[in-house]
Amino acid sequence: MEEKIAGGAEENLAGGAREENIIELVDLTRIFEDGVAAVDKVNLKVKKGQFVTFLGPSGCGKTTTLRMIAGFDKPTSGKILLNGKDISALPPHKRPVNTVFQRYALFPHLNVYDNVAFGLKLKRQKVTYERTDGRRFSKIEKLGKAEIAEKVNRALKIVDLEGFERRSVSTLSGGQQQRVAIARAIVNEPQILLLDEPLGALDLKMRKDMQLELKEMHKKLGITFIYVTHDQEEALTMSDTIVVMKDGEIQQEGTPLDIYNEPANAFVADFIGESNIFSGTMTGKRRVRFLNKTFDCVDDFEKNEKVDVVVRPEDVVFAEEGQGMVDGKIVSSIFKGVHYEMVCMIGKTEVVAQDTIERKVGEKVGIVIRPEDIHIMAKEFTVNRYEGYITKHITVAFGDGEFACDVTQLYENSTLDEEGYLVTASGEKIDLTDTDVEVEVGLKDIELVDVDTPEQEGGAAGNIVSIIYKGDHYQVIVRTDENEEDYVCDTEYTWNENDRVSVIIRPEAIKLKRKEEGKR
Amino acid sequence: MTKKILSWAFIALVLAFVYAPIVVLIIFSFTDATILGQWGGFSLDLFKRLFTVPEMRKMIVNTIVLALLAGVISTVLGTLGAMGIFYAKKGWGKVLQGASNINVINAEIVIAVSLALVSSIFVFNMTYYSLLIGHVAFCTPFVVLSVIPKLKQMDPSLYEAALDLGASPAKALFKVVLPEILPGIVSGFLLALTLSLDDYIITSFTKPAEFDTISTYVYNAVKNTAKSELPAFRALAAVIFLIIVIVVVVLNVRAAGKNKQIAKMEKGKK
Numbered sequence: 001m002e003e004k005i006a007g008g009a010e011e012n013l014a015g016g017a018r019e020e021n022i023i024e025l026v027d028l029t030r031i032f033e034d035g036v037a038a039v040d041k042v043n044l045k046v047k048k049g050q051f052v053t054f055l056g057p058s059g060c061g062k063t064t065t066l067r068m069i070a071g072f073d074k075p076t077s078g079k080i081l082l083n084g085k086d087i088s089a090l091p092p093h094k095r096p097v098n099t100v101f102q103r104y105a106l107f108p109h110l111n112v113y114d115n116v117a118f119g120l121k122l123k124r125q126k127v128t129y130e131r132t133d134g135r136r137f138s139k140i141e142k143l144g145k146a147e148i149a150e151k152v153n154r155a156l157k158i159v160d161l162e163g164f165e166r167r168s169v170s171t172l173s174g175g176q177q178q179r180v181a182i183a184r185a186i187v188n189e190p191q192i193l194l195l196d197e198p199l200g201a202l203d204l205k206m207r208k209d210m211q212l213e214l215k216e217m218h219k220k221l222g223i224t225f226i227y228v229t230h231d232q233e234e235a236l237t238m239s240d241t242i243v244v245m246k247d248g249e250i251q252q253e254g255t256p257l258d259i260y261n262e263p264a265n266a267f268v269a270d271f272i273g274e275s276n277i278f279s280g281t282m283t284g285k286r287r288v289r290f291l292n293k294t295f296d297c298v299d300d301f302e303k304n305e306k307v308d309v310v311v312r313p314e315d316v317v318f319a320e321e322g323q324g325m326v327d328g329k330i331v332s333s334i335f336k337g338v339h340y341e342m343v344c345m346i347g348k349t350e351v352v353a354q355d356t357i358e359r360k361v362g363e364k365v366g367i368v369i370r371p372e373d374i375h376i377m378a379k380e381f382t383v384n385r386y387e388g389y390i391t392k393h394i395t396v397a398f399g400d401g402e403f404a405c406d407v408t409q410l411y412e413n414s415t416l417d418e419e420g421y422l423v424t425a426s427g428e429k430i431d432l433t434d435t436d437v438e439v440e441v442g443l444k445d446i447e448l449v450d451v452d453t454p455e456q457e458g459g460a461a462g463n464i465v466s467i468i469y470k471g472d473h474y475q476v477i478v479r480t481d482e483n484e485e486d487y488v489c490d491t492e493y494t495w496n497e498n499d500r501v502s503v504i505i506r507p508e509a510i511k512l513k514r515k516e517e518g519k520r
Numbered sequence: 521m522t523k524k525i526l527s528w529a530f531i532a533l534v535l536a537f538v539y540a541p542i543v544v545l546i547i548f549s550f551t552d553a554t555i556l557g558q559w560g561g562f563s564l565d566l567f568k569r570l571f572t573v574p575e576m577r578k579m580i581v582n583t584i585v586l587a588l589l590a591g592v593i594s595t596v597l598g599t600l601g602a603m604g605i606f607y608a609k610k611g612w613g614k615v616l617q618g619a620s621n622i623n624v625i626n627a628e629i630v631i632a633v634s635l636a637l638v639s640s641i642f643v644f645n646m647t648y649y650s651l652l653i654g655h656v657a658f659c660t661p662f663v664v665l666s667v668i669p670k671l672k673q674m675d676p677s678l679y680e681a682a683l684d685l686g687a688s689p690a691k692a693l694f695k696v697v698l699p700e701i702l703p704g705i706v707s708g709f710l711l712a713l714t715l716s717l718d719d720y721i722i723t724s725f726t727k728p729a730e731f732d733t734i735s736t737y738v739y740n741a742v743k744n745t746a747k748s749e750l751p752a753f754r755a756l757a758a759v760i761f762l763i764i765v766i767v768v769v770v771l772n773v774r775a776a777g778k779n780k781q782i783a784k785m786e787k788g789k790k
Binding site: 099107 | 677680682684687688692700702
């Protein structure tokens with residue numbers, strides 16, 4: 001007689017069985033048809049059993065990365081290694097991963113049980129039999145009905161949906177549909193569970209409950225979770241590892257604590273939690289100058305290096321006037337439930353602070369920041385940003401200078417009439433004088449000329465304070481005299497430090513944006 | 521008050537205008553007088569003739585078989601076509617759908633003449649093949665038209681979800697995509713069926729000489745009054761009308777029942 005001796009679980013892709021990294025992305029790149037690189041040379045190693053979250057704003061490439069792991073999108077170049085084996089050419093139905101979709105994607109024509117059983121009914125496994133004469137042979141078999149029922153019931157129990165088997169999915173609430181979607185994925189016992197913003201459609205309270213439940217589920221199942229979200233709080237709550245992405249590139253990878261306390265750059269600091277980001281300069285060993293004051297800190301950078309300084313609002317401690325490191329004045333205070341969020345003006349700089357004790361608006365206070373709460377990051381120059389305003393000559397004043405510019409970019413489809421009024425697309429006339437604007441100028445759009453050449457109209461003048469050679473060009477920083485405004489520019493020409501120069505910017509290279517009300 | 525009476529009167533008038541001819545026809549199907557409008561006493565003879573005269577029987581069967589064949593073939597082609605259009609690259613999809621829609625708007629006589637021309641070039645005009653091909657060609661765009669909206673309504677991640685759960689692309693198509701767009705396919709099939717059933721122009725241009733469907737037969741009968749079976753069509757019209765009324769009522773009752781069920785479930789949820 002034939003005797004069934006083993007089920008077919010050994011079929012798993014066991015390339016490097018002892019390999020700890022379950023999934024490895026190698027130079028993974030996806031360029032869309034329109035030439036945009038959604039994912040740009042991403043390298044990542046995910047350890048078995050981890051809860052990894054891709055976090056980033058929309059369009060940062062996190063979902064595209066997930067879709068490539070699932071197999072729905074083909075990488076333009078690069079590799080995806082699963083247990084050390086390249087799976088980038090494998091179609092989605094042959095990958096041992098399962099996905100929980102953003103809008104659940106439950107099959108509307110099937111009830112809850114059949115939705116969950118969908119994957120199991122398609123599964124074929126190798127079963128080895130032994131004949132009475134001792135010879136073994138294998139057959140590819142479907143799963144038995146009883147086995148499927150047992151697995152489905154177990155999965156429904158995990159997601160807390162026992163008794164819903166016969167319900168039509170269209171009669172379930174959002175949260176229940178979400179649970180069915182999770183059950184449908186985990187019932188297949190995937191090596192990796194991919195979750196694409198699965199809680200996005202739920203209301204706040206439901207979302208919080210599901211976050212904890214998912215985390216609990218991850219512990220119980222012991223499989224690798226790869227989670228995609230734009231919600232930083234969600235990422236901090238659930239993950240073992242957070243991968244922060246922007247513009248298709250990984251900005252930082254680390255534990256929630258690392259990411260929060262030691263952000264790698266200003267983007268990460270700004271995206272994760274709330275933060276004050278100041279421009280500072282290192283003045284000595286573990287000494288940094290910002291807010292017109294030198295602070296002790298714990299990070300070590302080169303002396304005189306320009307840095308970004310991050311201070312979390314909850315780390316700004318108020319003291320009585322004169323007893324802190326710097327003095328300021330409270331200009332706003334908002335009750336946020338547990339704490340007050342207060343803005344303190346120090347000179348011309350705003351500092352946001354959170355405290356459970358309210359300081360009244362107008363009150364003068366001192367501020368204390370502990371050295372370990374000051375996080376210093378290397379400054380990355382990508383673009384020059386200024387705050388400016390439009391003058392009555394329809395030019396823009398910023399950075400101690402006045403520049404000709406194209407003001408029609410402030411309103412879509414607007415034109416300028418002879419009298420200097422801006423006419424919007426709807427025909428409204430606007431006097432732009434004194435409009436506050438945000439100004440952006442690319443590093444390559446700034447031209448430097450010798451100040452001794454005949455005086456140019458407008459522009460700004462200053463001294464060159466820094467020149468860094470960057471392989472094929474120099475990065476030059478020009479500082480103005482009056483307010484010490486910096487212009488960072490990339491140039492091929494050689495200058496000397498302390499040279500006095502004029503800054504010239506073509507009108508079309510000045511990008512203007514209306515300053516949004518109520519936004520810091 | 522007068523407003524109410526007037527509005528009711530108006531509705532009654534419209535309904536009478538639409539349904540009176542049919543009602544008259546049905547009434548006169550219960551008499552065996554050969555001239556329409558004469559009452560020759562109550563009789564079920566016309567109904568009997570409908571099912572006993574071999575010529576009549578053959579023509580009715582012809583019509584139904586042709587409609588079913590054309591309906592099934594054009595439903596398969598139309599569904600495939602709709603999927604092709606939907607999943608084609610952006611620009612191509614639009615071009616293909618436009619090309620398919622031209623046949624919907626185009627005058628039937630143009631389609632008929634061109635079909636006759638093409639099939640005579642390939643020497644099979646006036647055969648059952650040219651007739652069937654004609655009907656399929658003319659019904660398929662309507663199927664495409666009724667399937668495409670269902671594809672557009674479908675959540676695109678359903679197909680991906682099926683692949684993700686281990687279904688091959690073909691399995692995903694049959695197990696997930698087809699059930700999802702089934703209502704569109706069914707209504708496309710019904711549309712094709714009715715279009716084929718009462719088509720005259722294309723049929724008369726492509727049919728074999730000795731072959732008749734209901735519409736070509738009636739047309740010839742009217743032209744050639746010597747044909748004695750003309751009165752029997754009163755009975756046929758009555759039967760067709762009855763079937764349509766039953767179908768419409770059943771569909772409406774079922775839809776109402778479904779709505780009630782959904783409303784009940786929504787209530788149960790709260």
